[in-house]
Amino acid sequence: MQINRRDFVKLTGAGLGLGLANASWSAFARATKPPIGRVVIIGGGYAGATAAKYLRLWSLGAIEVIMVEANQQFVSCPLSNLVLGGSKSINDLTFGYDALKANHGIQWVHDTVTAVDPDAKKITMLRGSLTYDRLIVAPGVDFIYDDLPQLASAEAQQQIPHAWKAGWQTVNLRKQLEAMPDGGVFVMNVPKAPYRCPPGPYERVCQVASYLKAHKPRSKIIMLDANAEIISKKGLFTKAWANLYPGIVDYRPDSAVTSVDVATKTVTTDFDKVSADVLNIIPPQRAGKIAQIANLTEKDYPWCEVNFLTYESKLVQNVHVLGDSVAAGLPKSAHMATNQAKVCANAIVQLMAGLAPDSAPVFANTCYSFVTDKSAMHVANVYRYDEAKKIMISAEGGGVSLAPSDKEGEYAASWAQNIWTDVLT
Amino acid sequence: MMGLATLLITSVARATEVFVLSANPSHIRALAASCAACHGTFGNAVVPNGGGNGVDKAKLLAGIDKTDFLTKMLAFKSGEREATVMHRHARGLNTQEIEGLATYFSAQIPRQPSALPSQVLNKNHAN
Numbered sequence: 104m105q106i107n108r109r110d111f112v113k114l115t116g117a118g119l120g121l122g123l124a125n126a127s128w129s130a131f132a133r134a135t136k137p138p139i140g141r142v143v144i145i146g147g148g149y150a151g152a153t154a155a156k157y158l159r160l161w162s163l164g165a166i167e168v169i170m171v172e173a174n175q176q177f178v179s180c181p182l183s184n185l186v187l188g189g190s191k192s193i194n195d196l197t198f199g200y201d202a203l204k205a206n207h208g209i210q211w212v213h214d215t216v217t218a219v220d221p222d223a224k225k226i227t228m229l230r231g232s233l234t235y236d237r238l239i240v241a242p243g244v245d246f247i248y249d250d251l252p253q254l255a256s257a258e259a260q261q262q263i264p265h266a267w268k269a270g271w272q273t274v275n276l277r278k279q280l281e282a283m284p285d286g287g288v289f290v291m292n293v294p295k296a297p298y299r300c301p302p303g304p305y306e307r308v309c310q311v312a313s314y315l316k317a318h319k320p321r322s323k324i325i326m327l328d329a330n331a332e333i334i335s336k337k338g339l340f341t342k343a344w345a346n347l348y349p350g351i352v353d354y355r356p357d358s359a360v361t362s363v364d365v366a367t368k369t370v371t372t373d374f375d376k377v378s379a380d381v382l383n384i385i386p387p388q389r390a391g392k393i394a395q396i397a398n399l400t401e402k403d404y405p406w407c408e409v410n411f412l413t414y415e416s417k418l419v420q421n422v423h424v425l426g427d428s429v430a431a432g433l434p435k436s437a438h439m440a441t442n443q444a445k446v447c448a449n450a451i452v453q454l455m456a457g458l459a460p461d462s463a464p465v466f467a468n469t470c471y472s473f474v475t476d477k478s479a480m481h482v483a484n485v486y487r488y489d490e491a492k493k494i495m496i497s498a499e500g501g502g503v504s505l506a507p508s509d510k511e512g513e514y515a516a517s518w519a520q521n522i523w524t525d526v527l528t
Numbered sequence: 529m530m531g532l533a534t535l536l537i538t539s540v541a542r543a544t545e546v547f548v549l550s551a552n553p554s555h556i557r558a559l560a561a562s563c564a565a566c567h568g569t570f571g572n573a574v575v576p577n578g579g580g581n582g583v584d585k586a587k588l589l590a591g592i593d594k595t596d597f598l599t600k601m602l603a604f605k606s607g608e609r610e611a612t613v614m615h616r617h618a619r620g621l622n623t624q625e626i627e628g629l630a631t632y633f634s635a636q637i638p639r640q641p642s643a644l645p646s647q648v649l650n651k652n653h654a655n
Contacts, residue, residue, distance in 0.1 A: 500619020
């Protein structure tokens with residue numbers, strides 16, 4: 104029996120493959136070169152890695168996938184606040200890409216992209232160039248230092264880490280907390296929304312408070328929020344701070360950071376001047392650098408507008424954008440990034456097979472926040488494509504936990520294991 | 529025997545999906561993939577101790593009995609059955625989608641993926 108590309112198209116379109124395992128089809132498809140198209144992916148985070156895997160799986164190996172990623176390892180932002188609390192090590196959240204590459208035949212280039220030429224369908228890297236049929240840009244967020252130029256340098260960030268992209272800055276911030284004397288003041292901010300991981304800063308307060316309560320009970324936390332109120336799981340976080348960490352958390356809304364003195368760790372807002380023993384400034388954010396380089400954002404709006412059926416950029420043809428860089432009334436979460444990647448991969452497989460993409464994508468988002476080392480709470484929603492508005496909107500029935508619990512802490516740990524395995528194997 | 533066992537494990541180590549015939553296969557396939565954050569690739573969750581306790585067992589969707597899946601999801605949707613998180617998702621889905629997912633997950637091949645091993649962070653990692 105010969106399986107060719109036309110059969111792949113039929114299989115995808117009409118569902119003729121009832122009951123047949125993909126593995127065998129995939130082997131056939133791999134044997135029938137050349138591929139039906141090449142997708143280059145920039146960025147191997149939650150979104151990019153997921154897109155790579157599912158493009159290979161759902162095309163039965165018929166689409167060539169090349170990943171360009173600057174880092175050798177994947178470090179998970181989800182759960183990285185637990186490193187600050189002390190119940191996780193950064194090494195618990197660090198993974199290799201070998202299983203993903205080997206299991207799915209993904210080509211891998213360890214390099215940094217410097218330019219995108221959409222007319223030539225070509226990207227340029229520090230050490231070479233690549234052409235594509237479709238390009239996926241999944242660079243995460245970039246920090247805006249326009250208003251906080253003092254923090255732009257690596258030296259300044261050594262003193263005042265953002266720790267908002269899990270890695271060495273997370274380790275640094277933990278070490279600073281360990282070195283802080285009892286009675287010290289930890290100051291952190293929340294940038295103006297939208298930013299990566301809406302509940303993340305508030306979870307961070309819980310984690311640092313948990314550590315301080317146990318080891319440095321005379322210490323305090325001041326949180327300077329640029330927003331008018333806690334913007335995710337508000338009731339739950341307010342209760343957690345009052346019940347679990349009374350007297351530790353001083354929350355100040357409408358307090359955007361206007362300047363920082365690096366040497367003295369002093370922060371200025373419109374109303375306040377606050378001195379810290381340990382200072383954590385999370386700068387305001389925009390779409391990742393390569394999204395700016397590739398002209399995927401407009402001048403006055405720093406996020407990428409996409410078609411939510413395909414995640415193709417509204418500005419540049421054949422270039423798709425995934426994850427935190429996407430402009431959307433959707434939370435910038437890891438689960439959301441993987442969902443977008445799957446809708447995009449599904450659409451590209453359909454398009455390359457000459458078929459229409461799914462016209463009504465639906466996906467679920469579950470996001471947990473830890474309030475102690477063991478206890479967590481969720482926000483969970485189904486999102487569905489609204490044909491009139493042409494965006495993803497949250498369906499009825501979503502919401503948050505009634506209260507944090509150890510049971511949800513176990514669910515959250517299991518969520519992490521499963522999403523890591525889904526994304527990276 | 530040793531050789532056979534190794535071969536079997538190798539052959540199922542890689543994710544495989546059973547393609548399911550439906551009115552809109554690519555729609556249900558992508559929706560089902562959204563469940564992977566908790567329920568694993570193609571419904572094969574990573575569970576500690578092989579799914580020994582009830583909560584972990586409930587995460588395993590690959591090869592689930594179709595009626596069992598339907599009954600539970602519809603009960604989560606109506607509120608008849610209490611849930612920690614699943615009621616949020618069941619209520620957001622329509623009956624047709626829940627039926628599509630029941631067909632999809634019941635057709636998938638159960639395997640036992642192991643958790644991805646972590647690594648020591650490289651000195652040269654950015655950020």
